[in-house]
Every structure is written in structure tokens, then in C-alpha cells.
Amino acid sequence: MADRDFSRICDTREWELPGYEPWFPVSEKSNPLTCDIDKASPNHIVRLLAACDAQIFQTKSGSTYERLFCDSIVHSMKEVTKMLEHILRDPEDSLVVLSGCGTSGRLAFLMATCFNRILKDQEQKPLYTYIIAGGDKALLTSQESPEDDPKLGMLTLEKICEGKRRVLFIGISCGLSAPFVAGQIAFCLKHPDVFSPVLVGFNPVSQARDEPMPGSTLTFRALVQKMQQKGQRAFIINPAVGPEVITGSSRMKGGSATKILLETILASAHTAAITNTHVTQGVLLARMKAYEFVHSATYSHSEQIAALIQSTGLSLQRGGRVCYVAWGSLGLLGLIDASECIPTFGADYEDVRGFIRGGYQDLDNIEGDLTSLGPQFCISHEDFMHLVLPNLSDRDLVLLLYTAHDDLDEVEKMILRVREKTSNVHILYHRLEGEAAADSMAPLCSSVLSVTWPFPSPDLNLLHMQWELSSKLVLNAVSTGGHILKGKVYRNHMIDLQVTNSKLYHRAGHILQKLSGCSQTRCEETLLKAIYDVETLTEDITSARVYTHTISASRRSRVVPLALVCLLMGCSLSEAKSRLQSHPVVREAVEACVTSSTPSSP
Numbered sequence: 001m002a003d004r005d006f007s008r009i010c011d012t013r014e015w016e017l018p019g020y021e022p023w024f025p026v027s028e029k030s031n032p033l034t035c036d037i038d039k040a041s042p043n044h045i046v047r048l049l050a051a052c053d054a055q056i057f058q059t060k061s062g063s064t065y066e067r068l069f070c071d072s073i074v075h076s077m078k079e080v081t082k083m084l085e086h087i088l089r090d091p092e093d094s095l096v097v098l099s100g101c102g103t104s105g106r107l108a109f110l111m112a113t114c115f116n117r118i119l120k121d122q123e124q125k126p127l128y129t130y131i132i133a134g135g136d137k138a139l140l141t142s143q144e145s146p147e148d149d150p151k152l153g154m155l156t157l158e159k160i161c162e163g164k165r166r167v168l169f170i171g172i173s174c175g176l177s178a179p180f181v182a183g184q185i186a187f188c189l190k191h192p193d194v195f196s197p198v199l200v201g202f203n204p205v206s207q208a209r210d211e212p213m214p215g216s217t218l219t220f221r222a223l224v225q226k227m228q229q230k231g232q233r234a235f236i237i238n239p240a241v242g243p244e245v246i247t248g249s250s251r252m253k254g255g256s257a258t259k260i261l262l263e264t265i266l267a268s269a270h271t272a273a274i275t276n277t278h279v280t281q282g283v284l285l286a287r288m289k290a291y292e293f294v295h296s297a298t299y300s301h302s303e304q305i306a307a308l309i310q311s312t313g314l315s316l317q318r319g320g321r322v323c324y325v326a327w328g329s330l331g332l333l334g335l336i337d338a339s340e341c342i343p344t345f346g347a348d349y350e351d352v353r354g355f356i357r358g359g360y361q362d363l364d365n366i367e368g369d370l371t372s373l374g375p376q377f378c379i380s381h382e383d384f385m386h387l388v389l390p391n392l393s394d395r396d397l398v399l400l401l402y403t404a405h406d407d408l409d410e411v412e413k414m415i416l417r418v419r420e421k422t423s424n425v426h427i428l429y430h431r432l433e434g435e436a437a438a439d440s441m442a443p444l445c446s447s448v449l450s451v452t453w454p455f456p457s458p459d460l461n462l463l464h465m466q467w468e469l470s471s472k473l474v475l476n477a478v479s480t481g482g483h484i485l486k487g488k489v490y491r492n493h494m495i496d497l498q499v500t501n502s503k504l505y506h507r508a509g510h511i512l513q514k515l516s517g518c519s520q521t522r523c524e525e526t527l528l529k530a531i532y533d534v535e536t537l538t539e540d541i542t543s544a545r546v547y548t549h550t551i552s553a554s555r556r557s558r559v560v561p562l563a564l565v566c567l568l569m570g571c572s573l574s575e576a577k578s579r580l581q582s583h584p585v586v587r588e589a590v591e592a593c594v595t596s597s598t599p600s601s602p
């Protein structure tokens with residue numbers, strides 16, 4: 001693609017027009033840039049990803065949406081930073097809780113442990129903790145149903161904060177939609193003497209979810225409006241970052257923007273507390289601009305990212321495995337990326353897996369070692385060597401992620417071990433100018449993506465946070481691109497998603513409506529037939545709650561593809577099953593249906 005075309009892509013702000021998919025919040029709109037991403041080459045996929053990610057940093061420029069660098073957003077960030085500064089100066093009996101569901105909860109964990117480590121290095125006590133819906137097993141595997149439970153959210157928060165004098169609660173819900181987080185915010189609002197709630201998300205308040213939450217008449221939107229009422233000591237930080245590359249996949253831009261926003265707040269408060277100064281909007285802006293540089297530094301390696309996507313796609317198409325073997329906090333980024341492939345692309349846990357040096361000891365999660373829960377929870381390099389490596393072959397891909405600050409001898413040894421089983425070895429390596437290049441490893445690998453960062457860096461912790469974001473962008477590109485090439489995406493929709501909570505249930509219904517053109521009622525009926533595996537719906541099924549549907553859906557696979565084929569072909573469930581069997585690649589199955597259901601021109 002010529003550079004002129006690329007800048008045209010970056011300029012596209014069509015999604016901001018009032019008439020563009022007005023019935024969806026920004027986080028659920030489809031991105032007009034990526035409507036043909038399923039047919040794109042790896043090079044083009046990377047260009048589209050770069051353009052979509054660039055939307056995070058776009059300025060407001062006449063649109064109605066508040067954006068990352070807007071005064072109102074940076075002002076709220078400053079207020080929250082000031083609250084944290086006070087706590088850091090007098091931390092006794094205080095707690096900062098970061099909480100969320102899915103990727104939002106995993107990032108809460110990443111940041112809470114990172115800033116506790118910074119405090120520990122300064123010989124201070126830990127101040128941060130995290131909550132993830134579904135507990136620690138949700139750090140590594142998809143646990144979607146607790147997201148729907150506001151009471152569980154509230155009780156978990158209450159328990160973790162017992163005896164605290166002051167709590168800064170930061171709830172993350174990219175779509176302003178998760179009842180689990182809403183329950184916690186509602187609890188904070190009831191106890192303003194102790195709790196100061198902050199909500200982070202990426203929709204305007206008017207687009208927050210407006211459906212009563214289980215066990216309550218309250219909606220997420222009504223709750224956010226309550227936060228905005230005069231006299232409430234509550235903050236909402238919700239810039240629009242544009243629709244996701246794959247519709248609704250908030251692990252991508254939503255996750256990146258969460259990391260940018262919260263690390264900016266947390267790091268700025270720490271600096272202010274240490275230097276005995278006060279944070280300014282200028283400081284916050286400068287920190288966020290540094291993340292914009294991460295975007296350009298990372299995507300300046302587009303060709304290498306595209307090559308990685310190509311190899312990942314090939315491995316997945318051949319039924320091979322993709323393993324991220326990583327050092328330091330990049331390991332957590334690998335685990336996070338791998339965990340989301342299951343609900344997003346209907347992947348098996350073995351398709352994409354992450355392994356971290358030091359396993360649970362380095363992870364430092366509340367519930368400790370989870371290995372006994374099953375093979376999905378085996379995450380150390382030793383687990384990789386004992387359980388995975390012996391069965392690897394050339395169709396499997398191993399991506400090693402590390403930095404110049406890790407033990408490079410250990411990395412080299414690992415590469416040599418892996419090479420005995422597969423030549424499909426790739427590396428993603430970060431270093432500062434002047435630090436050792438990946439030269440000695442390069443001949444051992446199929447591809448090397450080495451990102452060099454300018455020296456001197458203002459702060460080592462900040463540098464590592466930037467390397468994490470850079471790695472996140474690459475990993476998101478690799479797993480999304482690989483699954484696109486495997487045929488798990490149709491246009492820019494995840495058509496093989498798991499329907500395991502109410503948000504995903506409604507998303508599935510919308511996907512069916514959009515792709516089949518059938519009515520909402522017909523789509524929902526067909527979805528239910530696929531979920532319950534029946535040709536005719538009974539009264540029991542139609543009168544059941546969405547929660548019951550999601551429990552049944554969690555026991556089945558390919559419910560959305562099946563429903564879509566039924567709708568497109570006007571056929572029975574059993575016919576749809578045999579069609580899907582003859583076209584195992586979901587996108588091809590859908591395309592075959594679209595072609596055969598389109599009347600030929602006279």
C-alpha cells in the first residue's frame with residue numbers, strides 16, 4: 001500500500017459521525033477501516049492494526065467524543081493522581097484496588113503487581129491490590145460468567161478492603177458495561193467515608209450499558225450518572241479510542257488505552273510523592289505522548305510483524321501450536337494475549353499458550369500456585385520444557401520474548417533446546433541503543449523483531465512499561481492476524497466467539513443480525529436453537545433467563561457459526577452441522593452459504 005493510502009486510512013474518522021451505527025456504543029461499533037480485514041494480506045493486516053491503534057491518540061478535532069488528550073480527560077486524570085499522591089504520602093491503613101473482568105482484570109493485576117514492586121524497591125509496604133472477576137484462574141483462562149454478577153463484585157471488594165481507613169477504587173470496564181464492576185462502584189458510592197471510586201472505560205456516559213443488572217433494577221448507565229451527580233467524590237475517565245479492529249475485541253485498543261491511562265496516573269503520583277511536587281496536566285500529557293512514541297516505534301517494524309503473522313497463521317492452519325516463551329513482565333503479556341484467544345476466536349487452550357520465567361513465583365498472584373487446577377495452569381519455562389517441548393514439531397511456532405535486561409545466556413540455551421524440535425523459532429527483543437544486539441541469536445531463528453529504544457531513558461520502570469505496551473501490540477497483532485488467516489474472522493467480526501455471558505450473548509445476536517440481515521427475533525430464536533442443540537424451541541427455553549442460555553452455551557462449540565449458517569441457508573440445525581463439517585474453516589463455510597443463498601443474476 002502506498003504511503004498516501006496509509007495516511008488516508010489514519011485520517012479516517014467515519015466512525016465518529018452521528019449516523020455511523022448509532023445503535024452501538026463506540027466499543028461495540030465495527031471499525032470502518034477493517035471491514036475487509038478477513039481478506040487482507042499479513043502486510044495489510046499490520047497497516048490496518050497500526051491505523052486502528054493510532055486512533056487511540058487522535059485529537060478531538062471537531063468531533064463530539066472526548067479523546068485521550070482532551071482537557072476534560074486530563075483534568076480528571078489529574079484529580080485522581082492527586083488523590084493517589086495523598087495516599088502515597090500517608091499510606092497507613094490505605095489501599096488502592098484495581099479491578100476488572102477478562103483483560104481489564106488481567107491488566108489490573110499487571111499494574112498492581114508492577115507498582116507494588118516499585119514500592120518494594122523503595123523499601124515501602126505494598127499499597128496496591130487487584131480483583132479479577134472469577135478469581136486468579138481468570139488471569140490465565142477465560143472465566144466469562146462472573147462478569148455478570150454485581151453482588152459477587154461487591155462482596156469481593158468488601159472483603160479485600162476490610163479494616164481499611166481509605167480506599168482508592170479503580171474499576172475498569174472498557175465498554176462501561178460489566179455488572180461485576182458496577183456492583184463495586186455502587187458499594188463505593190454507599191461508603192464515601194472510606195471509598196473514592198474511579199471508573200475507567202472508553203464510551204461516553206450516554207452510551208454506557210442500559211440494561212438492568214442481574215438482581216437489580218439499576219443499569220450501568222444510571223450508576224455512572226449517579227457518579228456524575230454534584231457532591232460525589234467519584235471520577236470517570238472515559239476517552240473514546242475508536243472501534244476495535246475486530247468488533248468488540250476490547251482486549252486490543254481498550255486494553256492498551258487502559259494501560260496507558262492508568263500507568264500515567266500511577267507513575268505520575270509516585271514521582272510527585274517522591275519529589276514532593278504536585279502533578280500538572282503537562283506532566284500527564286507528556287507521559288501519554290511517550291506511549292504514542294511506543295506506537296510508532298513498534299509499527300516501524302511492520303514487515304517483521306507481518307512475517308510473524310504469516311508464520312502464526314500457517315501454524316494455526318496446520319493445527320499447530322503457538323507458544324510464547326517469555327522473560328520478566330513480558331511473560332504476563334504473553335499469558336494475557338493467549339487467554340483471550342479462547343473466547344474471541346473459539347480457540348482451544350493449546351492453540352496459543354504463554355509461559356513465563358519463574359512461573360507463579362514471579363507472577364506473585366494472590367492465590368499462589370494454580371498448577372494443580374490442570375494443564376492450562378502450567379505456565380513456567382520448566383512446564384514448557386517438560387509438557388510441551390517434547391511434542392513440538394516444525395508446524396508449531398515458538399516466539400521468545402525478552403529484553404536486554406534479562407539473562408541472555410539463558411535465552412540462548414532455551415533457543416537451542418527449542419531448535420532441536422522445531423525450526424519455527426522467532427524472537428521479539430527490546431533493548432536500549434548501545435545494549436547488546438540480538439546478533440548471536442539471529443542465525444538460530446526464523447525471524448527476529450528487535451526494537452531499539454533511544455538512550456538515555458528517563459526512568460527504567462517507565463521504559464519497561466513501554467516495552468510491555470510494545471510487546472502487547474505485537475502479540476495482539478500476531479494472535480489476531482494468525483486467527484484471521486485461519487479463517488476465524490468474517491469481515492471484521494469474531495464469528496466463532498464463545499457466548500458465555502450476557503454481553504457476549506447480545507454481541508452474538510448483533511453479529512447474526514448484521515451478517516444475515518434477518519430480524520432480531522429470528523436471530524435470537526436461531527441462536528437459542530444452536531445453544532440448546534434443538535430443532536424446535538420449547539417454552540422452557542424461550543422463558544429462561546439469559547444467564548441460563550450462557551450456561552448451556554458454555555458446554556457447546558461453534559454456536560454462532562451454526563446459527564449463522566441456519567439463517568443464511570434457511571436450513572435446519574442438522575443441515576448446518578453437516579455444512580460446517582464439510583467446510584471446517586468457519587469463514588469459508590459462511591462465504592459458501594452467502595454465495596449459494598445469493599440469487600444469480602438473470
Ligand code: F6P
Binds near residue numbers: 102104174175251
Ligand atoms: O466478556 C468477555 C470480555 O469481552 C473480555 O474479552 C474482556 O476483556 C472483558 O469482557 C472485559 O470487558 P470490559 O472491560 O468492557 O468490562
